[in-house]
Each structure stands twice: as structure tokens, then as C-alpha cells.
Amino acid sequence: MKAARFHGQKDLRVEDIPEPGTRPGTVKIAVAWCGICGTDLHEFLEGPIFIPHPGHPHPLAGEDLPVTMGHEFSGVVEELGEGITGLAVGDAVVVEPYFVCDACGPCKAGNYNLCTRMGFIGLAGGGGGLSEKIVVDARWVHPVGDLPLDExxxxxxxxxxxxxxxxxxxxxxxxxxxxxxGPIGLLTAAVLKGLGITTILTELSSARKEKARSSGVADHVLDPSQEDVTKRVLELTDGAGADAAFECAGVNAVLDAMLDVVRPGGVVVNVSIWGRPATVDMQKIVLKEIDLRGTIAYRGDHAPAIRLVQDGKVDLKPFITGRIALEDLVDEGFDTLINHNDTAVKIIVHP
Structure with missing residues (x-):
């Protein structure tokens, strides 16, 4: 079968590899679509980062270079391993792409997204969505009903x-x-709107501002280069400030602004993965008693996220801005997202 394999920095190859076989407790999925994630771009440009270095296999996946990439994928169940219940051949599904140990403190407490040896399918090994077929543990497979597989x-x-x-x-x-x-900022706004929260989005890029407006995920779209964001948020909240803010850019100026716009006692959630250390104005946190919180991946969040879409509270169609074949992954996918990133939100690949 065809698969996109990461061999090293800027070395991503579409190759023929053996089709994986099922094992007890696993499910074989024919991949329909796989999104290109910002993490994939970082690996391509600067990696290996999350991908294991040569000679240092991931402790749970047992793999190092080369690995098949792709962790944002949907597909159809093609084969069930021994002992599987609750799934059937032909089911449309998505995958929570984890390796976790189930033995460390966070895992035992139910916080498997904080597993001390955690890895991601499509990065740590275990196959990936940028391939024709993948075999995964059934615990991570979520049916999506009649939700279109591209969405x-x-x-x-x-x-x-x-x-x-x-x-x-x-x-x-x-x-x-x-x-x-960006993609995560827009989707965060979509979740907020879907949950009935008034949503204000800040962005410089004209194309991304237009996507925020046309998709309807924000009640207000502000451009920091054109207006005083803090002043405008205070106007929109009758002087109180926002209840929470989400840093989705990995940019220090944005983090500073999020600390400014929340009300005293508010919450700032850092969503982005930073490529370098950030500086934080601790005085802002202290004087306003702000809670600055981290977040990583998901834990039991796939099912409620699926319901938001099925119930019509989130529309994913506007965020798909490109559909390409696996053979065009680098030239039409990675190149577009690296060198023309404000022209695309999510490019999905059909292996």
C-alpha cells in the first residue's frame, strides 16, 4: 500500500509498504481523508521532534525513523480483530491517535493525555493516516454515523x-x-459559539479574518493593527472584560493581549505549541488574579465534539480549503501551508 513516510528533515516520501494486519483487540481502517496538521509541518521543517530519533525508538510504539505520518484522519472499518464488540465492518469512524502506558500516575488517575510516555499515532509510530490502511486499538476508535468523512x-x-x-x-x-x-483558533471559536458563548476573535491576516467572518464562528473580529483590542473588548463587555481568553498563535504579543482582555479573576488558556520560550508579565497575573492554564490534546473529548457537529452546532465544511491526493502531499499540501499559509485553513489528503 502507499504511505507517506518521514525519513528526516524535509525528507517525506510516498512509498510502498506492507499492509498492516489486525491483532486481537484492534481494528483495520481504510483511510478516507487525513488532515495536515501544524505539528506535521514542524516535523517536516525542523524534525524529528515528536518523531523518534534514529536509534531511539518510542518506548510504547517501539519505532524510530522512518515513520508513517498523519494523525487527523477518518475512514471506514474494514476488518475487526478478535474480541471486538461495538464496532462493525463498514462503520464510518475517526481515531483518537494515542499511545499511552496505562501505568503511570496520570494514566491511573484517568488523565491519559498527560501520560509520561505518551505518543501519537502518525508521529511516534503505529502507522498513520497518510496511508491507505491503518490498524489501531479499538479503544481509540469513535463512530461518526453519517457525518461526511471529509468533515x-x-x-x-x-x-x-x-x-x-x-x-x-x-x-x-x-x-x-x-x-x-489559524486552524485551531478558528475551531476553538467554533466550539465556543456552538456552546452559546459570545466569541471575539483577533487576527492580522485579511484572509483569516474573512474566514472567521464567513464561517460565522465569531461574533466580533478585531484587527490589532487597526484598533486597540483591549479597549474594544471592554466596550463590548460593558467595561468588565472577557471571562476567558485563548492564546492560539504562539506569539508573545498575543499572549500579552490575552492577559489584558480578561476580567479580574478571568482565565487565559494557552492552546498553541510554542517554538521558543515565552515571556509572561507576572504582574498582570498577580494584580488581576488571572488563571493561566495549559492544555494538551484531548481526554474523552472526541464524543462530545462529534455530537456538536451532528447536532448542527458546529459546521466543519468552511474550514476545508483544499483536497489533494497523497502523491501531491508535499508540492500542493506542505508547500501551500508553509509558504502560503494565509490562503488555506485545512488541507485534507485522500490516500
Missing amino acids: AALIEPLSVAYHAVSRAGLTAGDVAVVGGA
């Missing part, structure tokens, strides 16, 4: 957004600011 490929990043929103403790009627209208 279903976005359930994984939507679950990232859902988990981030859950970290803020918001309720319907609250006000939240999202800093950055």
Missing part, C-alpha cells in the same frame, strides 16, 4: 479545541476572546 477528518483538531474550551470552565452567555485565526 470527520477535522474531528481530531476539533477535539483539541473542545478540550481547550473545557479547561476554561465557561458557561453559555459568557464572553471569550480567541487570539489567532
Whole structure:
């Protein structure tokens, strides 16, 4: 079968590899669509990062280079391993792409997204969605019913957004600011809107501002280069400030702004993965008693994220801005997202 394999920095090859076989407790999935994630781009440009270095296999996956990439994928169940119940051949599904140990403190406490040896399918090994077929443990497989499989490929990043929103403790009627209208920022805004939260989004890029407006995920879209964001948020909240803010850009100026726009006692959730250390104005946190919280991946968030889409509270169609074949992955996928990133939100690949 065909698969996109990472061999090293800027060395991603579409190759023929053996089709995986099922084992007891696993499910074979014919991949329909796989999204290209920002993490994949970082691996391509700077890796290996999460991908194991040569000679140092991941402790749970047991693999090092080369690995098949892709962790945002949907597909159809093709074969069931021994002992599988609750799934059937032909089911449309998505995958929570984890390796976890089930033995460390966080795992035993139910916080498997904080597993001390955690890895991701499509990065740590175990195959990946940028291939024709994949075999995964049944515990990670989530049926999506009649949800279109191209949209279903976005359930994984939507679950990232859902988990981030859950970290803020918001309720319907609250006000939240999202800093950055990249894929995760837009999906975070979509979750907030779907949960009945007034959503203000800040962004510089004209194309991304237009996507935020046309998709309807934000009640207000602000451009920091054109207006005073803090002043405008105070105007929109009758002087109170936002109940929560979400840093989705990995940019220090955005983090600073999120600390400014929340009300005293508010919450700032850092969603982005930073490529370098950030500086934090601790005085802002102290004087306003701000809670600055991290968030990583998801934990039990796929099912409620799927329901948001099935119930019509989140529309994923506007965020799919490109559909390509596996053979065009680098030239039409990675190149577009690296060198023309404000022209695309999510490019999905049909292996």
C-alpha cells in the first residue's frame, strides 16, 4: 500500500509498504481523508521532534525513523480483530491517535493525555493516516454515523479545541476572546459559539479574518493593527472584560493581549505549541488574579465534539480549503501551508 513516510528533515516520501494486519483487540481502517496538521509541518521543517530519533525508538510504539505520518484522519472499518464488540465492518469512524502506558500516575488517575510516555499515532509510530490502511486499538476508535468523512477528518483538531474550551470552565452567555485565526483558533471559536458563548476573535491576516467572518464562528473580529483590542473588548463587555481568553498563535504579543482582555479573576488558556520560550508579565497575573492554564490534546473529548457537529452546532465544511491526493502531499499540501499559509485553513489528503 502507499504511505507517506518521514525519513528526516524535509525528507517525506510516498512509498510502498506492507499492509498492516489486525491483532486481537484492534481494528483495520481504510483511510478516507487525513488532515495536515501544524505539528506535521514542524516535523517536516525542523524534525524529528515528536518523531523518534534514529536509534531511539518510542518506548510504547517501539519505532524510530522512518515513520508513517498523519494523525487527523477518518475512514471506514474494514476488518475487526478478535474480541471486538461495538464496532462493525463498514462503520464510518475517526481515531483518537494515542499511545499511552496505562501505568503511570496520570494514566491511573484517568488523565491519559498527560501520560509520561505518551505518543501519537502518525508521529511516534503505529502507522498513520497518510496511508491507505491503518490498524489501531479499538479503544481509540469513535463512530461518526453519517457525518461526511471529509468533515470527520477535522474531528481530531476539533477535539483539541473542545478540550481547550473545557479547561476554561465557561458557561453559555459568557464572553471569550480567541487570539489567532489559524486552524485551531478558528475551531476553538467554533466550539465556543456552538456552546452559546459570545466569541471575539483577533487576527492580522485579511484572509483569516474573512474566514472567521464567513464561517460565522465569531461574533466580533478585531484587527490589532487597526484598533486597540483591549479597549474594544471592554466596550463590548460593558467595561468588565472577557471571562476567558485563548492564546492560539504562539506569539508573545498575543499572549500579552490575552492577559489584558480578561476580567479580574478571568482565565487565559494557552492552546498553541510554542517554538521558543515565552515571556509572561507576572504582574498582570498577580494584580488581576488571572488563571493561566495549559492544555494538551484531548481526554474523552472526541464524543462530545462529534455530537456538536451532528447536532448542527458546529459546521466543519468552511474550514476545508483544499483536497489533494497523497502523491501531491508535499508540492500542493506542505508547500501551500508553509509558504502560503494565509490562503488555506485545512488541507485534507485522500490516500
